[in-house]
Amino acid sequence: MISSPLQLCLVFSSLLFCIGLAGALSRSNSILVLLGIELMLNAANLNFIAFWRFGPAPSPATGVIFVTFSVAVAAAEAAVGLALVIAVYRRQRNIRLQEAVRLKG
Amino acid sequence: MSLAVQHLWLIPALPLVAAAIGAVVPRRARAVAAGAAIAAIASSFVLSCLALSGALANPAAHLAFNFDWFCVGEGALRLGWLLDPLTAFMCVMVSFVSTLIFIFSLGYMREDENFKQFFCFLSLFAAAMLGIIVSNSLLLLFISWELVGLASYLLIGFWFTKPSAAAAAKKAFITTRIGDLGFFLGILWLNNAAGSLLFYDGGHGVLEAATLGTLSAQVTLGGLAVSTAIGLLVFCGAIGKSGQFPLHVWLPDAMEGPTPVSALIHAATMVAAGVFLIARVYPLMAADQALAHAPFHALTAVAFIGAITALLGALIAVAQNDIKRVLAFSTVSQLGYMMIALGVGSWVAAIFHLLTHAFFKALLFLGAGSVIHASHHEQDMRRLGGLSGPMRITFATFAIGMMALSGVPFVFSGYWSKEAILHAAYEWNVSALPLIMALAAVVLTAFYMTRLVAEVFLGKPRSAAAQHAHESPGVMTVPLILLAACSILIGFLGTPAWPWLESALTGTPVEAHSLLEGASLIVLSVLLVCTGIGAGWALYARRPRETAEAIDPVEAAFPRAFAFAAARMKFDELYAATVGRLNTAFASLAAWMDRRVWGGVIDLVARFGEMAGRFNKETDDEGLNTGFNAASEELRTVGKFYSRAQTGEAHGYLRILALGFVVLAILAIMGGGR
Amino acid sequence: MTTALLLLICLVTLGSAATAMLLRNLIHSVLLLIGSWIGVAIFYLSCGAEFVAFAQLLVYVGAVSMVVLFAVLLTRRSRTDVTVSADTVSRAWSAVMAGGAVLAVLLYGALMTTLPAASAHGPAAPVKQLGAELMGIHAASLLVIGMILTVATLGSVVIASEEPSGKKEDAP
Numbered sequence: 018m019i020s021s022p023l024q025l026c027l028v029f030s031s032l033l034f035c036i037g038l039a040g041a042l043s044r045s046n047s048i049l050v051l052l053g054i055e056l057m058l059n060a061a062n063l064n065f066i067a068f069w070r071f072g073p074a075p076s077p078a079t080g081v082i083f084v085t086f087s088v089a090v091a092a093a094e095a096a097v098g099l100a101l102v103i104a105v106y107r108r109q110r111n112i113r114l115q116e117a118v119r120l121k122g
Numbered sequence: 123m124s125l126a127v128q129h130l131w132l133i134p135a136l137p138l139v140a141a142a143i144g145a146v147v148p149r150r151a152r153a154v155a156a157g158a159a160i161a162a163i164a165s166s167f168v169l170s171c172l173a174l175s176g177a178l179a180n181p182a183a184h185l186a187f188n189f190d191w192f193c194v195g196e197g198a199l200r201l202g203w204l205l206d207p208l209t210a211f212m213c214v215m216v217s218f219v220s221t222l223i224f225i226f227s228l229g230y231m232r233e234d235e236n237f238k239q240f241f242c243f244l245s246l247f248a249a250a251m252l253g254i255i256v257s258n259s260l261l262l263l264f265i266s267w268e269l270v271g272l273a274s275y276l277l278i279g280f281w282f283t284k285p286s287a288a289a290a291a292k293k294a295f296i297t298t299r300i301g302d303l304g305f306f307l308g309i310l311w312l313n314n315a316a317g318s319l320l321f322y323d324g325g326h327g328v329l330e331a332a333t334l335g336t337l338s339a340q341v342t343l344g345g346l347a348v349s350t351a352i353g354l355l356v357f358c359g360a361i362g363k364s365g366q367f368p369l370h371v372w373l374p375d376a377m378e379g380p381t382p383v384s385a386l387i388h389a390a391t392m393v394a395a396g397v398f399l400i401a402r403v404y405p406l407m408a409a410d411q412a413l414a415h416a417p418f419h420a421l422t423a424v425a426f427i428g429a430i431t432a433l434l435g436a437l438i439a440v441a442q443n444d445i446k447r448v449l450a451f452s453t454v455s456q457l458g459y460m461m462i463a464l465g466v467g468s469w470v471a472a473i474f475h476l477l478t479h480a481f482f483k484a485l486l487f488l489g490a491g492s493v494i495h496a497s498h499h500e501q502d503m504r505r506l507g508g509l510s511g512p513m514r515i516t517f518a519t520f521a522i523g524m525m526a527l528s529g530v531p532f533v534f535s536g537y538w539s540k541e542a543i544l545h546a547a548y549e550w551n552v553s554a555l556p557l558i559m560a561l562a563a564v565v566l567t568a569f570y571m572t573r574l575v576a577e578v579f580l581g582k583p584r585s586a587a588a589q590h591a592h593e594s595p596g597v598m599t600v601p602l603i604l605l606a607a608c609s610i611l612i613g614f615l616g617t618p619a620w621p622w623l624e625s626a627l628t629g630t631p632v633e634a635h636s637l638l639e640g641a642s643l644i645v646l647s648v649l650l651v652c653t654g655i656g657a658g659w660a661l662y663a664r665r666p667r668e669t670a671e672a673i674d675p676v677e678a679a680f681p682r683a684f685a686f687a688a689a690r691m692k693f694d695e696l697y698a699a700t701v702g703r704l705n706t707a708f709a710s711l712a713a714w715m716d717r718r719v720w721g722g723v724i725d726l727v728a729r730f731g732e733m734a735g736r737f738n739k740e741t742d743d744e745g746l747n748t749g750f751n752a753a754s755e756e757l758r759t760v761g762k763f764y765s766r767a768q769t770g771e772a773h774g775y776l777r778i779l780a781l782g783f784v785v786l787a788i789l790a791i792m793g794g795g796r
Numbered sequence: 797m798t799t800a801l802l803l804l805i806c807l808v809t810l811g812s813a814a815t816a817m818l819l820r821n822l823i824h825s826v827l828l829l830i831g832s833w834i835g836v837a838i839f840y841l842s843c844g845a846e847f848v849a850f851a852q853l854l855v856y857v858g859a860v861s862m863v864v865l866f867a868v869l870l871t872r873r874s875r876t877d878v879t880v881s882a883d884t885v886s887r888a889w890s891a892v893m894a895g896g897a898v899l900a901v902l903l904y905g906a907l908m909t910t911l912p913a914a915s916a917h918g919p920a921a922p923v924k925q926l927g928a929e930l931m932g933i934h935a936a937s938l939l940v941i942g943m944i945l946t947v948a949t950l951g952s953v954v955i956a957s958e959e960p961s962g963k964k965e966d967a968p
Binding site: 021022025027037038039043045049056063072078080082086092096100104106112 | 799802806809810813814816817822825826829832833836839843844847848851852855856859860863864866867868870871873887888890892895896898899902903906907911912918919920921926930934941944945947948949951952953955959
């Protein structure tokens with residue numbers, strides 16, 4: 018069924034992505050949701066490296082540079098997200114995501 | 123000569139300027155208004171004398187100066203002025219009498235607070251009257267004619283706070299208006315038939331042979347010549363203005379105005395305008411005399427109406443008790459004489475009588491004014507009497523005027539002019555009726571004038587006012603003396619022995635008749651005059667009235683006839699019952715139509731407008747507004763529905779994201795993506 | 797790398813990730829997640845992307861995990877309050893359904909498409925070349941990333957800082 022290493026890597030990254038997605042959807046703690054999102058980002062990065070390594074010959078460093086940037090952005094996003102969590106915690110004294118619904122229309 | 127004609131317009135223009143000055147100066151500036159008026163009219167008199175000398179140099183010529191007034195399409199309305207002996211004599215008379223009356227008014231109206239307005243209106247009148255005289259165009263004459271009517275209205279109603287004066291002014295205006303309607307129709311017809319309204323226009327004028335020939339040749343309904351018809355219509359204006367039967371009813375009422383007004387307008391000048399008009403258009407009136415088969419001659423109508431008026435006026439005057447009413451009806455009667463003269467073919471006699479009548483009637487009115495002023499506005503002669511003592515000058519001049527009017531022979535001018543008329547009537551071959559009526563009027567005239575003088579001046583004073591009367595100041599008696607002198611002297615211009623006036627007016631030399639020509643008529647008229655004066659003397663002077671309430675001898679003898687005459691033969695009542703009622707009926711009908719019919723139409727239109735407005739409003743409210751409102755509500759509902767998707771839950775959003783991605787991917791795969 | 801090694805790395809990573817998502821103790825979750833990040837880094841190494849692997853370790857394992865731990869510490873009411881309350885079953889099931897659906901789609905895509913043949917040795921990406929490219933072709937992107945990081949740092953400081961009239965944090 019899995020005919021090449023590339024396929025294996027793709028399956029791997031898909032599974033990681035869905036684990037992250039399921040985790041983000043099911044947990045009510047904001048920090049855990051953020052962790053799920055980090056997992057999803059990681060899965061995407063995995064995909065990039067898989068195709069860089071096993072795919073047709075691309076330019077030598079594009080995949081790597083892209084993933085570097087992605088990691089940097091993910092870090093920034095994690096920082097901002099966690100700052101938000103702290104801010105939300107300050108207002109509602111817990112970090113249950115279901116309670117942060119003030120933008121309800 | 124041409125200079126005189128070109129500047130003829132100054133004669134009416136100067137009083138017009140004085141009227142303008144009198145209108146704009148403040149009420150206190152009495153001296154300015156009066157000074158301007160007297161200076162203007164005196165200058166007009168001087169200019170008129172110059173014009174007379176110019177006209178007499180060539181009496182047969184009619185010198186005209188015409189100009190375009192305004193252009194209408196191809197043609198133009200032309201106006202102009204005319205210098206001929208008729209114009210010049212009339213101008214001299216009018217301006218001279220006006221000057222004297224203006225000076226008289228200085229004294230008479232001194233206590234009146236509307237002094238300035240009085241002189242303003244007097245100047246306006248003088249300007250308009252002179253305008254009638256100098257005009258060469260029937261249109262300009264009509265314009266001045268109407269202005270004269272306006273001035274008369276203003277002056278009759280001068281004391282407008284008195285209801286009788288206001289009513290009299292209105293009556294005068296309306297009655298003359300009825301005559302002016304006929305006059306205007308005549309003007310329109312003439313303009314249409316002849317193409318011009320100028321009297322003398324180098325051969326093309328309306329009074330010149332070419333046009334008259336055309337007009338008398340054309341025939342209108344009833345076989346009447348066009349010139350006859352036009353002439354009769356123009357005569358309507360004269361009937362109104364000169365107080366002929368049947369439009370004489372305004373003249374006695376016009377005595378409500380101040381006495382100088384009565385003297386100037388309703389004795390000497392304005393009422394004479396009608397006579398002047400007929401004399402001016404005499405060639406037109408006489409154009410049908412040459413026709414062999416004309417069914418009716420215009421001048422015949424003139425003669426008969428004049429005759430009726432002469433007798434009517436005299437009869438009514440016998441029974442009047444107010445000094446001014448007696449003189450007013452006397453004026454009516456004398457104007458009738460002038461119309462007789464015009465009708466029987468002697469316009470020269472008519473103008474001669476007009477000139478002499480102007481002087482002695484003005485004299486009589488001013489004398490009456492002097493009496494009224496002295497007796498503090500007591501006008502009923504039953505309450506006067508014995509004034510010959512304190513008011514010598516007035517009595518003397520009044521007596522001279524009375525004798526002139528009665529026709530006392532040889533000395534006084536009235537005799538000569540009346541004789542001329544009687545002779546002309548005698549020689550008229552159509553009918554003897556005017557002559558008979560004129561002779562009857564002679565008796566009556568002498569009778570009632572004697573009655574007047576006797577009751578006012580002779581006998582004993584019958585009231586406190588009469589007892590305390592004193593002579594009027596010099597400013598009032600000097601004009602009286604001057605007019606008395608003229609009443610005597612003017613007569614000598616027209617005696618048969620020296621017919622200077624006739625030759626001056628017509629331009630053809632007239633040979634002198636001997637004094638005995640037509641002697642039978644002379645003797646008859648002298649006898650009649652003596653009868654009249656004698657009867658009056660017997661009844662009123664020898665046994666003068668004792669008290670104001672004592673019955674009049676004539677009234678005692680013929681009570682019903684006297685009462686009928688005293689009531690002015692009930693003409694006013696007759697007119698009120700017929701024409702007045704008809705007019706009221708028409709007015710009611712018109713008012714009803716206006717309210718119901720036209721008002722109904724407008725109401726309907728308004729209703730339509732209202733309905734349209736309401737429809738608009740309903741459409742707007744129901745259609746647009748509700749529609750919009752409903753649509754907006756719908757939008758809001760839809761928005762509310764869709765806003766339910768904004769739950770605020772992050773999990774939900776993520777879930778939807780994931781599911782949406784799945785759907786899209788499935789679509790992409792099914793659509794043929796790899 | 798051999799398939800077996802790959803398989804091992806996969807299993808380890810997946811296992812620790814799944815467990816991290818299931819645990820109730822927050823700190824344990826974080827620690828397990830660190831484990832899965834290390835697994836991912838080893839994967840990168842096995843693929844020959846050393847630079848990325850070290851970047852992963854430095855950033856994720858070194859920095860992000862610290863930030864997360866700090867957040868955990870700063871958002872608890874008491875010393876022992878690191879367990880999270882249980883979530884409802886329906887939520888779990890809906891999450892699994894959603895995840896399953898996405899997984900199905902992705903696996904279909906991954907398995908059903910014909911992928912090109914892999915080369916034996918992966919491309920080489922020496923660090924020097926990476927540095928030259930970063931400063932050369934991708935210089936603009938580098939600057940933008942730098943800006944993003946700066947702004948994010950500043951922003952998070954602003955967001956997380958105390959309000960002027962704000963309440964003091966609970967004493968630990």
